[in-house]
Amino acid sequence: MTTARSANSSTLKQRAISVLDRIIPSIRRRRFFRELFILLAFCLLTSVVTWPYVTRLRDSVADAGDPYLHAWVMWWDYHQTFHDPLHLFNGNIFYPLPYTLAFTESEYGIALLFFPLYALGFPPLTVISVATFLGFAFCGYGAFRLTRTLSGSNSAAWIAGVVFAFIPYRFNVMSQIAYVFAGWLPLLLEALVLFARERSWKRAAWLGVAFTMNALSSLTWMALSLTPLVISALFLVVRYGLWRDRKFWLRGAVVASASVIALLPFLLPYFYVSKLYGFTWGRAVLDRSSPGALRWLAVERRNWLWRGFGNNLPGSAKLFPGLLPLLLSLAALVMPATPATLMPAVRERAISPDTDKNDSRAAKWVMRLDLLAVAAGVVALMSAGWANSDIHLSWGKFFAGPTTDRLLLVLALALTVRLSLSYPLALKRLTGAANLIEHIRHSRRGDAFCLGVIWAVVGFLLSIGTNSWLFRVLFDLVFIFHSMREPSRGAMIAYVGLAVLAGIGTTNLARTIARDRPRIAFSIPAIIFLALLFELHVAPLELERGAVYPDAITLRLKDTPMRGGLVELPTGGAVLPHLYMLRAADHRRPLINATSTFVPQHAWEIQQLSAQTPIPPSLMDALEKVPTSYLVIHNKLMESARRPVYDEFLLSAMREGRLRFIRRYDEGDDLYAVVKTEPEARSEGLSPLIVSVREWATLIDNDPLNVFGRYQTWSEKLIRLHVASFGTLPRYPDFMRDVRDLGRGVITGNVDSEARLTENFRHLGRQWTNRPAFVAAYRELTDEDFVARVYANAGVQIDELARAGLANELKEKRATRTDVLLKLIDDAGFAEREKNRSLVLLHFFGYLRRNPDDPPDNNMNGLLHWVNELNRGYDPASLTYAFVSSFEHQRILKKAPAQSDTPAQPKHPLRPSGRSSEFSLLRVFHA
Numbered sequence: 001m002t003t004a005r006s007a008n009s010s011t012l013k014q015r016a017i018s019v020l021d022r023i024i025p026s027i028r029r030r031r032f033f034r035e036l037f038i039l040l041a042f043c044l045l046t047s048v049v050t051w052p053y054v055t056r057l058r059d060s061v062a063d064a065g066d067p068y069l070h071a072w073v074m075w076w077d078y079h080q081t082f083h084d085p086l087h088l089f090n091g092n093i094f095y096p097l098p099y100t101l102a103f104t105e106s107e108y109g110i111a112l113l114f115f116p117l118y119a120l121g122f123p124p125l126t127v128i129s130v131a132t133f134l135g136f137a138f139c140g141y142g143a144f145r146l147t148r149t150l151s152g153s154n155s156a157a158w159i160a161g162v163v164f165a166f167i168p169y170r171f172n173v174m175s176q177i178a179y180v181f182a183g184w185l186p187l188l189l190e191a192l193v194l195f196a197r198e199r200s201w202k203r204a205a206w207l208g209v210a211f212t213m214n215a216l217s218s219l220t221w222m223a224l225s226l227t228p229l230v231i232s233a234l235f236l237v238v239r240y241g242l243w244r245d246r247k248f249w250l251r252g253a254v255v256a257s258a259s260v261i262a263l264l265p266f267l268l269p270y271f272y273v274s275k276l277y278g279f280t281w282g283r284a285v286l287d288r289s290s291p292g293a294l295r296w297l298a299v300e301r302r303n304w305l306w307r308g309f310g311n312n313l314p315g316s317a318k319l320f321p322g323l324l325p326l327l328l329s330l331a332a333l334v335m336p337a338t339p340a341t342l343m344p345a346v347r348e349r350a351i352s353p354d355t356d357k358n359d360s361r362a363a364k365w366v367m368r369l370d371l372l373a374v375a376a377g378v379v380a381l382m383s384a385g386w387a388n389s390d391i392h393l394s395w396g397k398f399f400a401g402p403t404t405d406r407l408l409l410v411l412a413l414a415l416t417v418r419l420s421l422s423y424p425l426a427l428k429r430l431t432g433a434a435n436l437i438e439h440i441r442h443s444r445r446g447d448a449f450c451l452g453v454i455w456a457v458v459g460f461l462l463s464i465g466t467n468s469w470l471f472r473v474l475f476d477l478v479f480i481f482h483s484m485r486e487p488s489r490g491a492m493i494a495y496v497g498l499a500v501l502a503g504i505g506t507t508n509l510a511r512t513i514a515r516d517r518p519r520i521a522f523s524i525p526a527i528i529f530l531a532l533l534f535e536l537h538v539a540p541l542e543l544e545r546g547a548v549y550p551d552a553i554t555l556r557l558k559d560t561p562m563r564g565g566l567v568e569l570p571t572g573g574a575v576l577p578h579l580y581m582l583r584a585a586d587h588r589r590p591l592i593n594a595t596s597t598f599v600p601q602h603a604w605e606i607q608q609l610s611a612q613t614p615i616p617p618s619l620m621d622a623l624e625k626v627p628t629s630y631l632v633i634h635n636k637l638m639e640s641a642r643r644p645v646y647d648e649f650l651l652s653a654m655r656e657g658r659l660r661f662i663r664r665y666d667e668g669d670d671l672y673a674v675v676k677t678e679p680e681a682r683s684e685g686l687s688p689l690i691v692s693v694r695e696w697a698t699l700i701d702n703d704p705l706n707v708f709g710r711y712q713t714w715s716e717k718l719i720r721l722h723v724a725s726f727g728t729l730p731r732y733p734d735f736m737r738d739v740r741d742l743g744r745g746v747i748t749g750n751v752d753s754e755a756r757l758t759e760n761f762r763h764l765g766r767q768w769t770n771r772p773a774f775v776a777a778y779r780e781l782t783d784e785d786f787v788a789r790v791y792a793n794a795g796v797q798i799d800e801l802a803r804a805g806l807a808n809e810l811k812e813k814r815a816t817r818t819d820v821l822l823k824l825i826d827d828a829g830f831a832e833r834e835k836n837r838s839l840v841l842l843h844f845f846g847y848l849r850r851n852p853d854d855p856p857d858n859n860m861n862g863l864l865h866w867v868n869e870l871n872r873g874y875d876p877a878s879l880t881y882a883f884v885s886s887f888e889h890q891r892i893l894k895k896a897p898a899q900s901d902t903p904a905q906p907k908h909p910l911r912p913s914g915r916s917s918e919f920s921l922l923r924v925f926h927a
Contacts, residue, residue, distance in 0.1 A: 052538060052539075058548060065575055066175035089106070093584060099276070103596035106266060151507065168303045179218065259673060277600060294830075296320065297320055323532060328509070376411040462491075466486075553632060557588070562589055568631075569631065571607045619649065623674055631671075635670065704849055730841075
């Protein structure tokens with residue numbers, strides 16, 4: 001029995017092997033299945049390098065910011081294509097403005113590929129997660145195809161694919177699908193090479209498709225790829241002698257025209273936006289965002305092997321491609337597969353002394369071009385020297401007029417044409433070629449090396465922005481560069497070249513080793529392949545769970561007709577507007593306060609007014625002007641200190657009949673109707689706002705965070721009172737006692753609250769000067785010395801006459817020492833000087849409930865660090881986010897949550913543009 005089973009099992013295995021032997025060669029012969037296998041292989045590699053990303057595609061995002069925005073963009077592309085394609089760019093954001101999709105990348109070429117997922121009902125955030133994951137694989141596949149076409153080597157192609165797919169910079173832009181999904185760049189170059197080699201209609205059409213899809217996927221990639229693409233095309237024209245090939249020029253012109261016609265509906269809205277709203281970036285913005293060349297030594301933080309490398313370098317761009325890609329590219333340069341020589345006949349003709357004499361016309365042009373190059377170089381040098389100088393001589397003014405960058409462009413073009421006609425004698429002997437054209441056509445350096453160098457060099461120059469004359473010239477001459485804010489993205493062009501060079505460098509290295517050790521040469525590509533996976537891996541990849549499904553209030557808005565738009569508050573920061581945009585893809589209503597590359601004036605106005613303390617009534621004017629139909633207040637996303645400020649504004653607007661409460665959802669999301677726009681909207685319940693008496697002192701008792709908010713300026717005045725009196729900052733228990741006394745009887749929202757605070761502060765001042773500590777410090781001082789001491793403590797300069805005048809008022813009993821102190825703390829210079837230090841101290845008191853030098857710090861370094869950051873222009877909102885997200889504050893919330901009528905800490909607090917603030921805070925707190 002056992003023998004029979006074994007025989008049957010053996011027979012089945014043989015049959016299976018026989019079937020596979022027939023199927024596998026058939027699959028290999030079918031190009032589609034072969035290419036699909038390669039793409040699936042890169043999907044598998046992406047799963048390994050980015051693990052556990054593949055297991056969390058339903059709701060994983062790099063951060064709760066830009067992925068939400070791009071999820072809306074791609075969803076809108078799908079939605080509008082099947083609902084109103086003629087108005088594709090009239091997005092449901094920044095209502096009521098037109099062309100709002102053109103405020104950022106449209107990403108239509110990427111969305112188009114994922115229309116089936118939307119049709120199957122996948123949520124927008126799930127689609128963006130899947131698209132981001134596949135973006136890595138697609139980039140690897142594109143680089144694989146390009147390198148295989150150029151070199152004919154599958155080993156080189158796999159190396160290039162891994163390099164381009166997992167280059168560290170791709171993880172730096174992981175939040176932005178348009179820049180992750182860059183696989184059309186290598187495919188576009190491959191299409192150009194294929195068309196140059198065979199000028200058929202089929203390959204011309206593929207070139208047009210690749211160019212169109214690259215532009216539809218990202219206008220940034222279209223703009224940045226134009227320069228290397230044109231240079232590559234010129235190289236191929238020379239290389240293959242296509243100057244007089246009618247098929248090349250005719251068919252290329254036809255597909256180029258067709259591509260431009262297809263792209264016009266997607267390009268014109270950006271032109272209209274620039275004219276309607278003036279949305280372009282000026283030269284000053286580009287100068288600030290242009291990284292220096294040293295940023296190519298800074299690596300993205302998600303890379304585990306090189307994490308922290310280059311952090312001490314100035315700037316923020318992180319362009320380091322990894323060590324192995326650079327070394328392999330160097331191998332492509334120094335270890336050519338074949339000798340870098342020309343054919344003997346060419347060399348013999350090149351070094352002939354009669355070469356140039358045979359063509360007198362060329363000789364004349366060579367002389368003219370030499371003169372033009374010298375003139376352009378001299379004028380460029382003089383122009384650079386006289387730029388931004390105090391010019392007194394008329395000839396100096398003449399040289400300061402021309403643009404140095406354009407003169408350098410003339411110089412470069414003149415030299416290129418001159419070398420194309422004839423090399424100088426020394427260069428002829430060195431290269432063995434008569435001119436540049438002959439050098440290109442007969443050089444044994446392959447297409448892969450030459451095109452790789454072109455893209456690597458041009459990409460590097462573009463990546464450093466206005467630090468490169470090439471980028472400056474393009475900014476002056478090409479309109480689309482005016483809408484480019486981050487020149488560092490030009491690094492992606494360089495990575496295409498580096499990937500190709502790394503691939504051929506690997507094969508060159510293997511061939512070199514094969515000469516001495518042929519037995520191990522075949523394993524070199526495999527070893528390098530594994531080493532690259534190790535160097536470039538980011539597993540385990542840090543991810544966040546995104547808000548994939550709509551909440552209750554979003555579902556309500558979806559079924560609510562509107563005459564105007566929708567405003568959701570709080571707003572601002574790097575998270576909340578993005579979240580509102582994601583929800584706009586769910587409720588599909590016109591959103592007013594969204595976010596994008598460019599933000600229009602009316603949305604900025606709403607954001608700025610809602611951030612003030614107190615919120616002015618003019619916010620209601622701005623809402624009604626838009627017009628706004630409904631206002632959503634997300635109490636759960638609001639900082640505790642801002643809750644009383646919003647309550648005061650909302651209660652005032654409801655009393656005036658300008659807002660009408662509709663309903664509360666999810667225990668914290670309140671829906672209000674703007675009565676002027678939606679007069680027929682009906683309330684569905686009582687407002688949950690607490691309208692009873694609320695004393696500031698009681699709120700502070702319940703939650704120390706209430707030292708911020710509506711009466712924060714009075715908290716700062718109390719700090720200045722202590723500084724002026726003793727020259728030091730107050731201690732936490734003393735300050736909290738005094739601020740509670742200051743808040744007695746102060747009812748938040750009452751019209752007389754400011755008057756009551758003024759009275760309380762004067763009363764506190766009178767008590768202050770009678771306290772033992774104050775009396776002990778000043779009882780031995782004369783009035784003149786008292787005035788001098790308190791002004792010195794405050795760091796406020798006072799002349800002898802003013803000081804004497806104050807001392808006389810004290811002597812003659814026309815003023816008290818309390819009066820002098822109160823006058824001093826209202827000094828504008830004193831208030832400005834202490835503003836940042838007071839703000840940081842209040843963060844320690846409110847969020848950490850301790851002194852800055854209490855454990856775990858045990859010194860004032862933490863406070864000094866943040867004061868210095870604010871003095872250098874650091875965003876105060878980012879300071880707040882750092883304290884909110886600190887481990888110490890989170891522990892406080894878990895141990896002793898605030899027992900007040902203010903909501904808990906925001907689930908998604910405001911975030912800065914980067915993450916450095918959080919890490920700095922953790923270092924300072926040793927948390």
